[in-house]
Amino acid sequence: MLSERRLQVLRAIVQDYVGTEEPVGSKALTERHNLGVSPATVRNDMAALEDEGYIAQPHTSAGRIPTDKGYRLFVDKLAGVKPMTAPERRAIQNFLEGAVDLDDVVARTVRLLAQLTRQVAVVQYPSLTRSTVRHVELLSLAPARVMLVLITDTGRVEQRMIDCPAPFGEASLADLRARLNSRVAGRRFADVPKLVEDLPDAFEPEDRGTVSTVLSTLLETLVEENEERLMIGGTANLTRFGHDFPLTIRPVLEALEEQVVLLKLLGEAKDPGVTVRIGHENAHEGLNSTSVVSVGYGSGGEAVAKLGVVGPTRMDYPGTMGAVRAVARYVGQILAES
Amino acid sequence: MLSERRLQVLRAIVQDYVGTEEPVGSKALTERHNLGVSPATVRNDMAALEDEGYIAQPHTSAGRIPTDKGYRLFVDKLAGVKPMTAPERRAIQNFLEGAVDLDDVVARTVRLLAQLTRQVAVVQYPSLTRSTVRHVELLSLAPARVMLVLITDTGRVEQRMIDCPAPFGEASLADLRARLNSRVAGRRFADVPKLVEDLPDAFEPEDRGTVSTVLSTLLETLVEENEERLMIGGTANLTRFGHDFPLTIRPVLEALEEQVVLLKLLGEAKDPGVTVRIGHENAHEGLNSTSVVSVGYGSGGEAVAKLGVVGPTRMDYPGTMGAVRAVARYVGQILAES
DNA sequence: CCTGGCACTCTTCGCATGCGAGTGCCAACG
DNA sequence: CGTTGGCACTCGCATGCGAAGAGTGCCAGG
Numbered sequence: 001m002l003s004e005r006r007l008q009v010l011r012a013i014v015q016d017y018v019g020t021e022e023p024v025g026s027k028a029l030t031e032r033h034n035l036g037v038s039p040a041t042v043r044n045d046m047a048a049l050e051d052e053g054y055i056a057q058p059h060t061s062a063g064r065i066p067t068d069k070g071y072r073l074f075v076d077k078l079a080g081v082k083p084m085t086a087p088e089r090r091a092i093q094n095f096l097e098g099a100v101d102l103d104d105v106v107a108r109t110v111r112l113l114a115q116l117t118r119q120v121a122v123v124q125y126p127s128l129t130r131s132t133v134r135h136v137e138l139l140s141l142a143p144a145r146v147m148l149v150l151i152t153d154t155g156r157v158e159q160r161m162i163d164c165p166a167p168f169g170e171a172s173l174a175d176l177r178a179r180l181n182s183r184v185a186g187r188r189f190a191d192v193p194k195l196v197e198d199l200p201d202a203f204e205p206e207d208r209g210t211v212s213t214v215l216s217t218l219l220e221t222l223v224e225e226n227e228e229r230l231m232i233g234g235t236a237n238l239t240r241f242g243h244d245f246p247l248t249i250r251p252v253l254e255a256l257e258e259q260v261v262l263l264k265l266l267g268e269a270k271d272p273g274v275t276v277r278i279g280h281e282n283a284h285e286g287l288n289s290t291s292v293v294s295v296g297y298g299s300g301g302e303a304v305a306k307l308g309v310v311g312p313t314r315m316d317y318p319g320t321m322g323a324v325r326a327v328a329r330y331v332g333q334i335l336a337e338s
Numbered sequence: 339m340l341s342e343r344r345l346q347v348l349r350a351i352v353q354d355y356v357g358t359e360e361p362v363g364s365k366a367l368t369e370r371h372n373l374g375v376s377p378a379t380v381r382n383d384m385a386a387l388e389d390e391g392y393i394a395q396p397h398t399s400a401g402r403i404p405t406d407k408g409y410r411l412f413v414d415k416l417a418g419v420k421p422m423t424a425p426e427r428r429a430i431q432n433f434l435e436g437a438v439d440l441d442d443v444v445a446r447t448v449r450l451l452a453q454l455t456r457q458v459a460v461v462q463y464p465s466l467t468r469s470t471v472r473h474v475e476l477l478s479l480a481p482a483r484v485m486l487v488l489i490t491d492t493g494r495v496e497q498r499m500i501d502c503p504a505p506f507g508e509a510s511l512a513d514l515r516a517r518l519n520s521r522v523a524g525r526r527f528a529d530v531p532k533l534v535e536d537l538p539d540a541f542e543p544e545d546r547g548t549v550s551t552v553l554s555t556l557l558e559t560l561v562e563e564n565e566e567r568l569m570i571g572g573t574a575n576l577t578r579f580g581h582d583f584p585l586t587i588r589p590v591l592e593a594l595e596e597q598v599v600l601l602k603l604l605g606e607a608k609d610p611g612v613t614v615r616i617g618h619e620n621a622h623e624g625l626n627s628t629s630v631v632s633v634g635y636g637s638g639g640e641a642v643a644k645l646g647v648v649g650p651t652r653m654d655y656p657g658t659m660g661a662v663r664a665v666a667r668y669v670g671q672i673l674a675e676s
Numbered sequence: 677c678c679t680g681g682c683a684c685t686c687t688t689c690g691c692a693t694g695c696g697a698g699t700g701c702c703a704a705c706g
Numbered sequence: 707c708g709t710t711g712g713c714a715c716t717c718g719c720a721t722g723c724g725a726a727g728a729g730t731g732c733c734a735g736g
Contacts, residue, residue, distance in 0.1 A: 061717040236591035253574035399686040
């Protein structure tokens with residue numbers, strides 16, 4: 001186990017390195033943080049920390065920089081979450097309140113997060129899985145063509161075009177619409193399949209084919225849309241990454257374009273609080289030199305989606321975590337209101 | 339006026355520079371293109387081309403690179419549009435045909451364009467301005483709460499929540515829905531305002547307030563949605579930009595995040611064919627070292643939106659233009675089918 | 677008008693050098 | 707035993723210099 005002072009030294013190294021972006025030496029450390037000991041002592045501590053794998057030196061005669069393991073310890077034990085100041089909170093709230101619809105909420109959230117953290121922001125659209133159905137609408141566009149519109153309680157709308165196996169009268173359509181809504185409105189997505197399975201039986205034989213088609217399209221929509229969408233922003237902040245651009249930035253941009261990767265990334269965060277994945281803790285190779293700070297957000301007590309930021313492992317963890325947490329909280333509020 | 343051979347020299351310079359990314363000298367030129375003259379002659383031509391501002395040298399003793407003006411001449415007079423090969427066309431078509439809805443069409447188009455051109459792709463969602471209304475749906479979610487869903491012929495769906503000034507019965511709602519659709523279905527957006535202006539008069543006084551509210555929301559939606567959305571992709575290709583990364587790439591990323599800028603950029607293209615804006619021809623400063631190749635696409639004969647790519651001024655113009663044109667054509671087909 | 681030759685200009689690269697930051701180790705001290 | 711000051715050592719980095727190479731401009735001759 002590391003002594004108290006050594007932890008302090010590690011903390012100081014992380015803080016200085018995050019600030020200056022340069023390897024930090026023993027002398028600079030004692031000057032900027034009054035640790036009450038001499039550089040020589042700090043050097044001994046640093047040697048110990050290096051043995052343990054918390055810090056490393058890029059080349060023999062340079063200062064030390066934290067390793068992933070060092071950041072991990074810093075995040076877990078040495079740093080709290082820096083809360084937003086009151087004015088910041090107000091600014092967040094004001095900015096988000098101007099949103100007119102769900103797309104706008106997500107877009108504003110991305111911008112806000114990117115701006116606050118000066119990093120790349122990723123916001124997942126509220127998931128349908130935990131949502132409930134607000135309304136299902138059926139529109140007859142042609143005798144054998146129906147449009148299905150699904151409206152969720154988070155304000156999301158999905159539509160599908162359906163080609164019916166047989167012409168379908170307005171009356172039957174109205175009947176189906178009414179029956180469908182009385183069964184599923186207000187219910188959770190997960191429950192829908194069971195609630196509608198016997199619905200075709202209530203219809204005339206010639207309509208059953210169409211009813212089945214409509215229902216299966218509905219179920220498909222419920223499932224498919226779990227391929228959740230997300231929005232990213234603040235990619236220009238990648239330019240603040242480091243000195244060795246092209247090699248670092250490219251894989252990150254590539255990873256960001258792969259929604260699947262990002263969704264998995266966000267999805268991995270199980271913790272109810274803010275989750276931090278540092279460097280090689282990220283499964284995706286392109287993100288091995290980045291850290292991901294994410295958290296769930298939701299309209300009620302339950303999280304319906306995730307949001308977070310992607311930045312260099314050398315980031316201001318307390319500040320970033322604070323910003324991410326605060327934004328998630330306010331987005332949740334906005335969603336609950338609408 | 340430049341002699342025929344000098345134009346050939348310019349063409350050769352552009353082609354070589356695009357290929358090698360390095361300033362091209364007189365000797366290399368005569369070796370790679372059989373111009374039938376000696377390097378010395380080419381040098382004279384180059385001096386002339388430089389006087390006219392078509393090419394420049396980065397430093398005194400280096401080869402020449404084309405200027406924006408040089409690229410402009412190249413695009414206008416010296417190069418055609420390189421058509422896609424048959425297999426490429428098939429691949430495009432196959433890829434786009436797999437799309438399930440409008441979002442997917444746009445997403446696939448972006449991916450495709452980015453991949454084909456190895457540049458940043460920008461695709462605007464089909465605009466509502468020139469669209470027609472397919473259907474307007476009204477849903478009663480609560481006694482004094484109505485949801486408006488607008489469906490366009492391009493498959494786009496917009497929804498708005500409306501708080502009514504007074505409770506509004508199901509019967510009235512159905513009435514309004516029917517009247518509304520009989521008037522506006524199949525009509526162009528631009529014509530809608532006139533078509534509905536006297537609609538409140540047909541209702542009982544106590545319902546008129548609500549009807550007006552609904553109508554004004556509808557009109558708002560028609561207008562607001564002209565703040566068109568777009569999707570971008572292939573940003574990882576920015577890393578192929580040049581050697582002097584950070585300075586070049588940053589403003590581009592920033593510009594790409596500003597939808598307004600991009601929309602203006604695409605909007606400027608008036609030409610019915612492929613439009614190319616080179617370097618400083620782009621109004622936005624951050625894009626002064628990029629070229630934008632764009633074209634309109636649409637489901638019918640008329641263009642409903644634009645798409646294009648953003649890349650370094652040093653790009654393969656014929657190939658890029660060919661790819662952009664081909665993709666636009668096939669997207670138009672797909673939209674027309676759905 | 678084209679061509680070969682030639683002197684000139686600059687950039688780039690390799691290499692040696694000096695400097696400074698930072699380390700590791702050791703002996704001494706409380 | 708932990709802490710401290712001292713000291714030699716290691717390297718990376720910036721600087722300066724020289725050689726090489728690519729490319730140009732110009733000129734005289736065909």
